[in-house]
Amino acid sequence: MPKSDTQQFPHLEHMIHLNHAAVAPWPAVTRDAVRGFADENARLGSSHYPAWLKLEQLLRRQLAELINAPSADDIALVKNTSEALSFVAYGLEWQVGHNIVSSDQEFPSNRIVWESLGQYGVEFREADLNSGASPEEALFAKVDQNTRMITISSIQYASGLRMDLERIGRFCRENGILFCVDAIQSVGAVQFDVQAVKADFVMADGHKWMLGPEGLGFFYCRPELREQLKLTQYGWHMVDPLGNYTYKDWKVAKTARRFECGSPNMIAIHALQASIQLLLETGMDLVERRLLENSRYLCQRIDAMQGVELLTNTDAGRYGGIVSFTAGDKDDEIFQTLQQRNVFCALRGGGIRFSPHFYTPRALLDEALEVVARGL
Known part of the structure; x- marks a missing residue:
């Protein structure tokens, strides 16, 4: 991953944060702004x-x-x-x-x-x-x-x-x-x-x-x-x-x-x-393009998995940053394994929800998908 990304989003070095649809990690500039204000x-x-x-x-x-x-x-x-x-x-x-x-x-x-x-x-x-x-x-x-x-x-x-x-x-x-x-x-x-x-x-x-x-x-x-x-x-x-x-x-x-x-x-x-x-x-046009690329990639990979049902609509214009899927009665077990492997996501709406942002590296998405595949 680019050094600039890990500097701006230091959590990338030790966890896979796929839960922006809940509470996002702060960028370094935000942390620094709060530190500066407090000081x-x-x-x-x-x-x-x-x-x-x-x-x-x-x-x-x-x-x-x-x-x-x-x-x-x-x-x-x-x-x-x-x-x-x-x-x-x-x-x-x-x-x-x-x-x-x-x-x-x-x-x-x-x-x-x-x-x-x-x-x-x-x-x-x-x-x-x-x-x-x-x-x-x-x-x-x-x-x-x-x-x-x-x-x-x-x-x-x-x-x-x-x-x-x-x-x-x-x-x-x-x-x-x-x-x-x-x-x-x-x-x-x-x-x-x-x-x-x-x-x-x-x-x-x-x-x-x-x-x-x-x-x-x-x-x-x-x-x-x-x-x-x-x-x-x-x-x-x-x-x-x-x-x-x-x-x-x-x-x-x-x-x-x-x-x-x-x-x-x-x-x-x-x-x-x-x-x-x-x-x-960064530019919201670039933010959107990268975010949708991440979502599209997750949808394609998950849809190809045996034993998993993709819950998110993949039609053009019908998805944003949220990708949800279910493995039926294995959802809880897979979710717990994801948490243990430092893949931070959520159980929502009868399935597992991934929500990466524009800066999330493809390699980390692959790591998260590998945990899901092993759980199946």
């Missing part, structure tokens, strides 16, 4: 706080670039995906009889919050993504005149199925339906364009494919809809003028900062900014 804070306290605020604004601009948002003003920094989903679920006005359409493959974050609206008479409908001519058709078949929103994961966390977001976005706009995307398994892995997919709401955590820390993510709300979301929390950070602590005639910020009620998570901001900088400098 500065210990020596100088918050005397450089104005510089930290500039870094916070830089992170917003970088996130806007990463998802092609119209402006950095459209980016709110949030604790996690679930918080952002809750902003949408409890910010909109619902009526008894409204329904929300989603799928039967969602991670709990994009299910529980919508199910909780049942107390207000809102129905949550789960489409079987394998029941229609396409996964999108399965979603559309659940829509009726009372459908207010379609909410979907861009890539399904267990099967790795990649949705045709542009098609869903067009359908929603044509039918006056809101479109919400949990993009946690896409952003940082493949190119993502909120404007092209016509998304109204997009959210993602930074700790998976963006290679950042837990506890910090982003929330994009289409500018035309920001003021339609009823706010559920208030504080000093979400008002204008910001920083005037004695001003009594405050107003809620018109930018996405309106969703940030209190102090920012500065240590996580330093970390995520470094990680996003690495992705942008």
Whole structure:
């Protein structure tokens, strides 16, 4: 493997990390950013706080670039995906009889919050993504005149199925339906364009494919809809003028900062900014190409194995960084062997899930596949 890769991703020297769909290892630049921030804070306290605020604004601009948002003003920094989903679920006005359409493959974050609206008479409908001519058709078949929103994961966390977001976005706009995307398994892995997919709401955590820390993510709300979301929390950070602590005639910020009620998570901001900088400098086109090459290679090798069923759809445009497979009743045994051999992966959705990133060397994929083959 190239020396530059092992310098930037030192874990490559002693483990095979195929679990970016869960929690990613930090690059060296991210580790160094956190060390630098901690050292500065210990020596100088918050005397450089104005510089930290500039870094916070830089992170917003970088996130806007990463998802092609119209402006950095459209980016709110949030604790996690679930918080952002809750902003949408409890910010909109619902009526008894409204329904929300989603799928039967969602991670709990994009299910529980919508199910909780049942107390207000809102129905949550789960489409079987394998029941229609396409996964999108399965979603559309659940829509009726009372459908207010379609909410979907861009890539399904267990099967790795990649949705045709542009098609869903067009359908929603044509039918006056809101479109919400949990993009946690896409952003940082493949190119993502909120404007092209016509998304109204997009959210993602930074700790998976963006290679950042837990506890910090982003929330994009289409500018035309920001003021339609009823706010559920208030504080000093979400008002204008910001920083005037004695001003009594405050107003809620018109930018996405309106969703940030209190102090920012500065240590996580330093970390995520470094990680996003690495992705942008690498180029998301190159990141996506290498990541898809790794996934395609895994799919081809696994599909050729006797006694294994590949669960991930290999059609063009239908997969991202997640490759899932099953060996039936041998899954648990093979998974435990993989862990013992320092192949870090996951059991998800009735199978074993591999999720390498763009930098994962082919030789390490071969080592992981050899462990699987021996287990068979």
